[in-house]
Amino acid sequence: MTKTAIVLRTPSGISGDMLLTGLARLADINAGELAALVDAIGVEALRDCVTIEPHEVNWITGWRAQIDLPHEHHHRTLATIVEIIARSGLEDAAKALATRAFRILAEAEAAVHGCTVDEVHFHEVGALDSILDTCIAAALYVRSGAQELHCSPLPLCDGTIRCEHGLLASPPPAVQEMLNGVPVYGVDDKGETVTPTALAFLKAVDARFGKWPVCEVVRSARAYGGKVFPNLPNGAMFFLVRL
DSSP, rough: OOOOEEEEOOOOOOOOHHHHHHHHHHTTOOOHHHHHHHHHHHHGGGTTTTEEEEEEEEEEOOOEEOOOOOOOOOEEEEHHHHHHHHSSSHHHHHHHHHHHHHHHHHHHHHHTTSSSSGEEEEEESSSSSHHHHHHHHHHHHHHTTTTTEEOOOOEEEOEEEEEETEEEESSOHHHHOOTTTOOEEEEESSOOOOOOHHHHHHHHHOOEEOOOOOOEEEEEEEEEOOOOTTTTSSSSEEEEEEE
């Protein structure tokens, strides 16, 4: 029996906005369809916040999400985010996937801060952009009909990351907590290659990390993030395949 799957290769890492971009391109949805998915989340501040635009790095073309969100001063608990997802107009399967991703993230944050999952207050992770990235990635993954996601081992490097908690070493603490069982390798660059939002999503879909599976490629897309790494081949490669 033929199965649909997504193959993801991450030579410069992966972030939430790259997941959104790559899955949107694989789905071949237009601006209106993307806006409708965003509106389905039901958060007014997310309306008309994202477009997927052509982008290039080192003369290699691809796509990038342009996201324009208002600054928020308040933090959100897991219960608040789960309620937003439950009340949304997303498909039930997408709601379940997005909720699972945030629960995985909350467990990592709780371990980092030495508190319970219910006591976690999301900062960057719980901000509007992470709700956007996780919910839309979940909706697009469900829409794709994929039954599996195959991902390359993840690149990690040293360096520092500045966030709400101050200056942190790379990989950030929440990523460190979620890396158990995930194949990784070191690269010659500095900074954050894998974001907590992206890794939580990959774990939520039970991504299979390793080499390419034997498959037939149906469609492909190249997604760029907001950072360019000078010593790495930039961008993530997404493939919709038949196994």
